[in-house]
Amino acid sequence: xxxxxxxxxxxxxxxxxxxxxxxxxxxxxxxxxxxxxxxxxxxxxxxxxxxxxxxxxxxxxxxxxxxxxxxxxxxxxxxxxxxxxxxxxxxxxxxxxxxxxxxxxxxxxxxxxxxxxxxxxxxxxxxxxxxxxxxxxxxxxxxxxxxxxxxxxxxxxxxxxxxxxxxxxxxxxxxxxxxxxxxxxxxxxxxxxxxxxxxxxxxxxxxxxxxxxxxxxxxxxxxxxxxxxxxxxxxxxxxxxxxxxxxxxxxxxxxxxxxxxxxxxxxxxxxxxxxxxxxxxxxxxxxxxxxxxxxxxxxxxxxxxxxxxxxxxxxxxxxxxxxxxxxxxxxxxxxxxxxxxxxxxxxxxxxxxxxxxxxxxxxxxxxxxxxxxxxxxxxxxxxxxxxxxxxxxxxxxxxxxxxxxxxxxxxxxxxxxxxxxxx
Numbered sequence: 001x002x003x004x005x006x007x008x009x010x011x012x013x014x015x016x017x018x019x020x021x022x023x024x025x026x027x028x029x030x031x032x033x034x035x036x037x038x039x040x041x042x043x044x045x046x047x048x049x050x051x052x053x054x055x056x057x058x059x060x061x062x063x064x065x066x067x068x069x070x071x072x073x074x075x076x077x078x079x080x081x082x083x084x085x086x087x088x089x090x091x092x093x094x095x096x097x098x099x100x101x102x103x104x105x106x107x108x109x110x111x112x113x114x115x116x117x118x119x120x121x122x123x124x125x126x127x128x129x130x131x132x133x134x135x136x137x138x139x140x141x142x143x144x145x146x147x148x149x150x151x152x153x154x155x156x157x158x159x160x161x162x163x164x165x166x167x168x169x170x171x172x173x174x175x176x177x178x179x180x181x182x183x184x185x186x187x188x189x190x191x192x193x194x195x196x197x198x199x200x201x202x203x204x205x206x207x208x209x210x211x212x213x214x215x216x217x218x219x220x221x222x223x224x225x226x227x228x229x230x231x232x233x234x235x236x237x238x239x240x241x242x243x244x245x246x247x248x249x250x251x252x253x254x255x256x257x258x259x260x261x262x263x264x265x266x267x268x269x270x271x272x273x274x275x276x277x278x279x280x281x282x283x284x285x286x287x288x289x290x291x292x293x294x295x296x297x298x299x300x301x302x303x304x305x306x307x308x309x310x311x312x313x314x315x316x317x318x319x320x321x322x323x324x325x326x327x328x329x330x331x332x333x334x335x336x337x338x339x340x341x342x343x344x345x346x347x348x349x350x351x352x353x354x355x356x357x358x359x360x361x362x363x364x365x366x367x368x369x370x371x372x373x374x375x376x377x378x379x380x381x382x383x384x385x386x387x388x389x390x391x392x393x394x395x396x397x398x399x400x401x402x403x404x405x406x407x408x409x410x411x412x413x414x415x416x417x418x419x420x421x422x423x
Contacts, residue, residue, distance in 0.1 A: 002033060002280070029179075029183065034224045042213065055297045058297050059255060062300050079306075102343050146235070150163060150235045151163040162229060166197065169190060187225060211243065211248075216289050216293070237258035255299035262415055264414070313339070317372045321372060322370070338390070343391075368385065
C-alpha cells in the first residue's frame with residue numbers, strides 16, 4: 001500500500017554555503033511512497049472506459065491510411081519536434097522557429113552549429129527521437145532503458161555528468177528551492193527509488209491494461225517516483241511515447257499528449273494528485289485516467305489540423321511548380337523531404353534523396369524559381385533554402401498546443417510558447 005513517511009531535512013554541508021540562516025535549519029517533511037504497480041488491480045467505471053476507448057480510436061485514426069496528408073514520416077518528425085521544442089521551452093530555453101531551423105540545417109551541413117542555445121534544443125529533439133526509435137523497440141525496456149532515455153535527454157547539457165544516474169538525495173516539487181518542508185509534493189526517499197523503478201520497469205513489460213491506460217499509469221507512477229535529480233518532466237513525457245509505440249497503438253506517430261497535459265496544468269496536477277490518492281480512494285485512479293484520455297483525444301484533434309495544414313501547403317507547392325513528372329527529383333522533394341525539413345541545403349538533399357548533385361541542383365533551381373524554396377543562410381557560410389510556409393505552419397501548431405482553446409488569439413498561452421514567426 002502507498003504510504004507517507006515523515007523525515008527531518010538536514011541540508012548537505014555543500015548546499016548551505018551562502019544561504020540565509022533560516023534556510024540552513026533542519027525541518028520536518030512528509031515524503032510519499034506509492035504502491036507497487038505489479039499485481040495492482042485496476043477497475044474503471046463505465047464512463048472512463050468509454051473515454052479510453054474513444055481516445056484509443058482517435059490515436060488509431062491518426063495512424064491510419066485515411067489522413068488528409070499521408071506523409072507519415074513528416075508528421076512523425078514534426079510531432080517529435082513539437083514535443084522536444086515545447087519541452088525545452090518548459091525548461092526555460094526560448095528559441096524561435098526560424099533560428100532553430102537554420103541551426104538544424106547548419107548542423108546537417110557541417111556537423112556543428114555556432115548557436116549554442118539552438119544546439120541544446122536540437123539535442124532535445126535528437127533525444128526524443130532516440131527514445132522512440134531505440135528504447136521503444138528494445139525487447140525489454142528495463143531500468144536501464146529508463147536511464148538511457150534520461151541520459152539521452154541530458155546529453156550535451158551542463159547536467160550531462162550525472163545523466164542517467166538515479167538520485168541518491170531527496171528531491172521535491174514546488175515550495176522553497178532550499179528545502180522540502182513546504183513543498184507541494186515530496187517524492188519517495190532515495191532508498192525507496194530502486195525498488196519502485198524495478199516495479200515500474202516490470203509493469204512496462206505487461207499487457208494487463210489497455211495501451212492508453214498503461215501509458216497513463218506508467219507516466220503518473222514515474223512522475224510520482226521522480227527518480228532523477230532533474231529532467232524528470234522531459235523523461236516522463238518521453239515515456240508516454242515509449243509505451244504507446246511498444247504497444248503498437250501508435251506505430252507511426254504519437255500525438256502530443258503531454259503538451260496538452262502541460263497546457264491544462266490545473267487538470268494535470270489535479271489528476272496526478274488523484275492518482276496518488278489511490279488505492280485509498282478508488283476513484284482517484286479513474287480521475288487520472290479520464291484526464292489522460294481527454295488529453296489524448298484533444299491531442300489527436302490538434303494533429304488532424306496539422307495534417308490538414310500540411311496537405312494544403314503541399315497542394316500550394318504543387319500549384320506553384322506546375323506539372324511534375326512522377327518519380328522525378330522534384331516530385332521526391334515535394335512529397336517526401338520538404339514537409340519535414342523547414343530549412344535545407346543542397347548537400348543535405350543529396351544525402352536525403354540519394355540523387356546526384358546535378359539532379360538535386362536542377363530540382364532546387366526549379367523549386368526556387370517557383371517560390372517554393374527561398375534562399376537563406378545556415379550558419380556562417382552555408383547557402384540554404386527555406387521551405388515556403390512550413391515554419392509558419394509549425395509555429396502556429398506549436399502555439400495552438402499552448403492555448404487551452406487551441407488558438408492563442410482566443411485564449412492566451414498557458415505555458416512558454418514560440419513567438420510568431422518573424423524574419
